[in-house]
Amino acid sequence: MKKLKAGIIGLGVGEAHIKGYHKHPNCEVVALCDFSPEKSENAKNKYPHLKICSNADEILTDPTIDVVSIASFDNYHHEQIVKAIENNKHIFVEKPLCLFESEAIDIYERLIQKPHLKISSNLILRLTPRFILLKEKIQKQEMGKVYYIEGDYNFGRLQKMTEGWRGKIPFYSAVYGGGIHLIDLMLWLTHDRVKEVSAVGNKICSEGSSFKNNDMVASLLTFESGMIGKMAVNLGCVQPHFHNLNIYGTEATFTNTFQDYGLYYTSRDKEIEPKKVKEAYPGAEKGDLICNFVDSIFADQEPIISKKDIFDILSVCFAIEKAVNTSQSVKVNYIYK
Ligand SMILES: NC(=O)c1ccc[n+]([C@@H]2O[C@H](COP(=O)([O-])OP(=O)(O)OC[C@H]3O[C@@H](n4cnc5c(N)ncnc54)[C@H](O)[C@@H]3O)[C@@H](O)[C@H]2O)c1
Incomplete structure (x- = not known):
């Protein structure tokens, strides 16, 4: 070959x-x-x-x-x-x-x-073992019906905005640069589609620096199933880099933590301890999607992060940025037909 x-x-x-x-x-x-x-x-x-x-x-x-x-x-x-x-x-x-x-x-x-x-993109959180397990649980309906999903991209590296290239290029979007990972996770985990978004933003953390755009954006997402999502991208947070993820189903709740486990609740009773989800997080290296991408070229198949995924995720991100700038809710215009 x-x-x-x-x-x-x-x-x-x-x-x-x-x-x-x-x-x-x-x-x-x-x-x-x-x-x-x-x-x-x-x-x-x-x-x-x-x-x-x-x-x-x-x-x-x-x-x-x-x-x-x-x-x-x-x-x-x-x-x-x-x-x-x-x-x-x-x-x-x-x-x-x-x-x-x-x-x-x-x-x-x-x-x-x-x-x-073939085209693919490095949305690497899809290879996180902890999130793969959650996707299986959602698919098997072990969490019941997911009605609310919350994800925060807490960057914790403000100096990359205020001192690095992100503050120097003509336009940088926190949503496209960081929030995109959480949007990807939400779409992939739930297999749902966002209909409409509303969002607000500010740039308090990077004020006075060369970084021109919002360093903080919070968005609300309405999904086709009726599920609600909240995605926030927080570039300036005083906290180490972390992907905060909370998934609320009618039968279970998952919350990611800074410990080496996530918490999986199956009861409202505080006497009943949540299970520890010990699968690795983040647990993948930056080049780990590439072998599958090369395979997809040989096999003439779609890679893990497909062409449709790339455009769908970005279409949601474009709607969020538009919602921040217009202070209005925006229907997602899906580019991939
Ligand atoms: N998938 C992820 O998790 C992830 C993580 C970090 C960065 N990124 C993305 O990777 C890209 C690079 O970010 P980074 O963190 O590696 O930045 P970086 O500054 O660490 O490295 C980028 C390098 O590319 C070079 N470069 C930039 N534009 C070039 C051009 N037109 N021609 C030749 N060389 C060029 C720069 O000189 C620099 O050495 C960005 O798009 C960023 O969003 C993705």
Whole structure:
């Protein structure tokens, strides 16, 4: 079988993609790109057998490369995806896919013209063993009917906003950058669809810094089943990085905790101890979805994070950002038809 050749753009989290590609026996990373002279110089020393470049076009237009990882700053994703599609490359893009609805529609329409190309995104919480167990419980209806789901993306790394690239690029969205992980979890866990959202935001934590957008957004989601969701993204919280998740079913309640277990309640009686859900959290590394993505290329199947998933999740995120900016509730306009 011909080995797939991969190139990676952006060597922050992108460096973790190398291990992901190499977990697949029929895939090898051949090229890395970073426009920071320091990063590309380091890469030359660390990976002397790979092609190292500073201009993403050298990877995107290289006819020997079959698949690209796009792990550049968010504002470059759209243009790099478009070039990758034009040059017939499969794409593993860091979240978010892109920053504007018009860009997402553009990508969607280009992908329709090239249905053989696979695309996936790094919504890595899907591989968290604790959440996988919960999905099984929800599917088997062990929690009864889920009527309320609550997720907070508590970033706990304010300096990445106020000092790093997120505060320097023309537009950064806390919802697309962080909240997206919780939106993904909610849709995947419940297999439900969001109809409408309302949301508010503020930027009190990052006030006076170069970070231009809201660092705190709280949103309410109405799902098709009648379930209600609350998703908050809290970039400035004084707390370590944590994905707070509470799921309320008619028969059970789950709550994620800072301990090495989550709590699973099956009684309203405070004398009855909740069960400890000891499956690992987060329990997955950043490149762990990639082996499945490469498999999906060989098998011509959808990867774990499918094309539809990517567009559906982002469609909900676009509605939340719109709701914050218009102070009105917004119906989700699903891009993927
Ligand atoms: N899936 C996740 O859990 C996760 C976690 C962190 C970051 N991310 C995403 O990964 C992307 C990168 O974030 P990061 O945290 O790795 O940032 P980072 O600053 O640590 O690394 C990004 C690297 O990419 C390089 N770069 C940026 N734009 C480039 C371009 N156009 N051409 C060449 N090199 C470029 C930068 O020089 C930098 O070295 C973002 O889209 C971010 O949202 C995803």
